[in-house]
Amino acid sequence: MSAPAPRLVTLKAEPLTPEAYAPFGSVVDLGRAQLHCNDGQYFVEMLTLPPRTEPVRRINRHFDCVQLFAPHPQAGTRPKPMLIVVAPPWLSAERFDPNQVRAFVADGTQAFTFNIGTWHIGPRALDGTPLTLVNVQGERSNEEHTEEIDLVELTGSAVEFELPA
């Protein structure tokens, strides 16, 4: 017997601005964004994420350190816009509400953070190609301080996005 298809919640993606993004983290500008980390040191890595276009089903968060992403520069190519998907830190896994998910489009020249506890997925390129990022993350975030949930199991819904024109 196959599982019923998940309901789809469709959300409008918004341009990434510091004001709109404030509940979830920082868009890095000329001021100093603090990278709080409560367990150990940070690491840096170049991370290439595979193309993803399907509705968002799994979402995760970290409880120890602010996470920082920057687009990895590519010489001679135009900046690659990307989709950032987040939900507020005050949402618990047990009462997760897919309608609280927000999506932002970064222009490919912006660095941004996820606050401690902000739900998120890996950023996605908009054009269905792999996305290469610089990831600055707590060295124990993934192994020891992560909560990941399956929205379909918990809420019956997956989330898809309508991109700005």
Added chain:
Amino acid sequence: MSALQDTVIRVKAEPLTAEAYAPFGIVVAAPRHRLQCEPGQYTARLHQLEPVGDRFVRINRHFDHEQLFVPLTGGPLLLVVAPKELSGEGFDPGQVRAFVNDGSLAWTYGVGVWHFAPRAIDGQAAVLNVQGSRYLAHTEIIAMEPAVAVEL
């Protein structure tokens, strides 16, 4: 101007590669690299770069963190560094090295590595700068004598 002020050490810039740059820091790649900073004190901000200029004089270093840069906009960048083993007293400007980053590489300055702020070779560029928030209390800065001029 005196003849002494006209004296500079000329340094030829080399392409930035992980191997050549290894004594000074890393070029960010897929393997994880542990960054060192006093706990809880990293900050991130945008840094608009100055153009290259014709003299490099005041070189500095930080003892509290490894500093990370990611080019965000603009073209090639110039990195000017010197080995951490050099002391401030009797600093030898002949040890200065210069690297050209084509704008496609993120990199670090290791703890204690002498450096200048990166410069924009085309005159304009912005980078992400990840740095310890109390860096000023952990910085050594000296005026090199003679100064260094970089040949691109």
